[in-house]
Amino acid sequence: MTSVDPGPASGHVPAPAAPADDAPKPARGRPPLDVRLAEGLLALLGRITGRPRGLYQAALLRIGFGGVFLAALLREFLNRREIWGDRSPWSPDMARRLLGGIDGVSILLVRDERWWFELMFAVAVLATTLFVLGWHTRATSVLFCVMVVSFNSRSLLMTDSGDTVLLLMSFYLMFTACGRVWSLDARRARRTGQTRSPGPGHEWGVFVALFAVVAAGLLLPWWASLVGAAIVLTGMWRLPLELEQLRAALVAAMHHCALFVIAAQVCVIYAAAGLFKVQGKTWQDGTAMHYALNLEYFQPFPALSGVVDGGEVWGTALAYVTVFTQVGFAFLVFAKRAKYVVIAIMLGMHLGIAVLLGLPAFSAAMALGDLVFLPTAFLLFVRAQGGRAGRWVGGRLRARPGAEGAPRTLDA
Numbered sequence: 001m002t003s004v005d006p007g008p009a010s011g012h013v014p015a016p017a018a019p020a021d022d023a024p025k026p027a028r029g030r031p032p033l034d035v036r037l038a039e040g041l042l043a044l045l046g047r048i049t050g051r052p053r054g055l056y057q058a059a060l061l062r063i064g065f066g067g068v069f070l071a072a073l074l075r076e077f078l079n080r081r082e083i084w085g086d087r088s089p090w091s092p093d094m095a096r097r098l099l100g101g102i103d104g105v106s107i108l109l110v111r112d113e114r115w116w117f118e119l120m121f122a123v124a125v126l127a128t129t130l131f132v133l134g135w136h137t138r139a140t141s142v143l144f145c146v147m148v149v150s151f152n153s154r155s156l157l158m159t160d161s162g163d164t165v166l167l168l169m170s171f172y173l174m175f176t177a178c179g180r181v182w183s184l185d186a187r188r189a190r191r192t193g194q195t196r197s198p199g200p201g202h203e204w205g206v207f208v209a210l211f212a213v214v215a216a217g218l219l220l221p222w223w224a225s226l227v228g229a230a231i232v233l234t235g236m237w238r239l240p241l242e243l244e245q246l247r248a249a250l251v252a253a254m255h256h257c258a259l260f261v262i263a264a265q266v267c268v269i270y271a272a273a274g275l276f277k278v279q280g281k282t283w284q285d286g287t288a289m290h291y292a293l294n295l296e297y298f299q300p301f302p303a304l305s306g307v308v309d310g311g312e313v314w315g316t317a318l319a320y321v322t323v324f325t326q327v328g329f330a331f332l333v334f335a336k337r338a339k340y341v342v343i344a345i346m347l348g349m350h351l352g353i354a355v356l357l358g359l360p361a362f363s364a365a366m367a368l369g370d371l372v373f374l375p376t377a378f379l380l381f382v383r384a385q386g387g388r389a390g391r392w393v394g395g396r397l398r399a400r401p402g403a404e405g406a407p408r409t410l411d412a
Contacts, residue, residue, distance in 0.1 A: 047256075049249040054259045056379045057372045058178035059134070061262070062141075064368035065169050066132035068361060069148055073125055084108060084154045085117040099153055106153040107146060124151065134183020141178065145170040162362030165369065168265060175258035177251060259372065266369040267330035270346075274326030283323055286316025293356060300358035308356060322349060333373045346370050 030036075073080075081087040085108075092112050099106060108120055127143035130136070148170040152163050179185040282288040292298070293309040309315065325332075325345050332342040347367055354363035 049253050052177050052180065052252045052255045054256070054372075054376070055177060055180045056182070056376050057374065058173070058176040058255070058259065059180070059182040060371055060379065061169065061176075061368060062134065062137070062173060062178035063132055063182065064371070065166055065173065065365070066128050066144060068364050068368070069144070069166060069170075070125065070128045070132060072361060073121070073128065073151075080121055081114070081117070083158065084121070084151055086112065086114050088155065090155055090157065095154055095156070098156060104153045104156070105149065107150040108154045120147075120150070123147070134179040134185050137179025137183060137185055141174045145174050160359070160362055162359065162365040165269070165362075165365040169262065169365070169369070172258050172262050172265070175254040176262075177255045262369070262372055266366075266372065267333070269366070269369070270326040270329040274323050274329075277323050277326070283319055286312065286319045289315040289318045289322075295357075298357040298359075301356070305356050308352070321345065325349075339373055343370050343373060 031039075076083055082089075086092075092109055095106065096109055098104070099109070108117060110116065123143070124147040127140055127147055131140040131144040148167055152159050152167050277283040277288070280288065282291060290309055293305045299305050325342055329342060329346070332338045347370060350363040350367040350370075354360040
């Protein structure tokens with residue numbers, strides 16, 4: 001039986017041939033190396049100049065380091081003239097000669113009169129308070145850095161490593177967007193709904209800072225005054241949209257670079273400290289902690305130091321944990337889970353230094369540097385838990401008999 005090919009008469013229409021474009025295409029190879037490098041660089045540039053990251057970490061550094069410097073000023077209020085002022089054994093002439101040899105500066109040395117020192121001390125307290133609160137942070141961060149440098153340079157021989165860290169961080173914080181969150185600037189932005197910067201001339205804090213540049217220029221050559229005046233005058237009108245976009249990109253880039261430098265500075269400090277300890281014989285044999293805890297000058301609580309100095313095994317363990325943690329900090333802090341362990345160890349070490357050796361300012365400065373490595377989600381979680389605990393305590397206090405708003409009994 002032969003088969004018959006059905007034609008058009010049988011009602012069967014053959015399917016049309018598939019177009020050539022639907023044919024399977026050969027798999028594309030990987031882009032050339034130069035294209036991949038260009039795409040990677042563009043992506044990196046986009047992340048650097050895009051939306052600022054690490055805003056909560058920068059705000060935490062602003063509040064922390066500003067609070068440390070403010071606490072130091074207020075703690076030494078009664079002794080301010082003996083430390084930085086006209087009664088200091090380290091006279092202004094001696095300070096000028098020392099700073100002249102190292103190219104140092106201090107606004108406290110502009111004049112020798114007491115009224116000038118009292119004025120600068122009041123400005124330092126006010127500027128630091130506004131910086132901690134985040135009021136016009138761009139301007140107050142500059143004033144904060146000037147005051148930290150000036151007070152540290154005035155009595156340079158009295159400073160320690162904590163003051164050096166504070167000085168470095170005050171300079172780095174000028175380039176960060178540390179006032180975007182947890183600040184009066186953020187509160188004003190939420191209230192006004194302003195998303196675009198109106199220009200330097202419309203920010204009173206920035207205008208005051210720029211005017212201070214002109215005032216300071218009066219103490220410098222005439223061309224410095226002209227430069228300051230030009231900066232003030234060019235900041236009096238609103239920035240065009242294109243310049244505002246460029247400004248926003250530059251601000252984000254400076255913010256990210258400054259946070260990177262802060263993180264790198266902390267890693268370098270720990271690495272240098274650990275490597276120097278490795279070279280010491282007392283750290284190698286584990287007796288360094290014993291000698292440190294028995295220094296009479298660094299014993300605010302001798303009984304507590306004697307309790308912590310609990311023997312050879314305990315002292316050797318503390319010494320080795322300290323050295324290994326400091327040397328490996330730069331590697332462990334970028335691990336996903338190990339970072340919490342190493343940061344907890346370092347915070348415990350700084351707490352011990354503050355209590356046992358009587359160095360709270362140094363410990364606080366270094367502990368704040370560690371917090372820059374904490375992720376934003378963790379900081380927000382801690383803040384939420386703190387707010388919840390505060391509301392619980394407030395509710396308990398309001399629920400007490402006799403408290404305002406609480407139901408009173410007949411006996412009350």
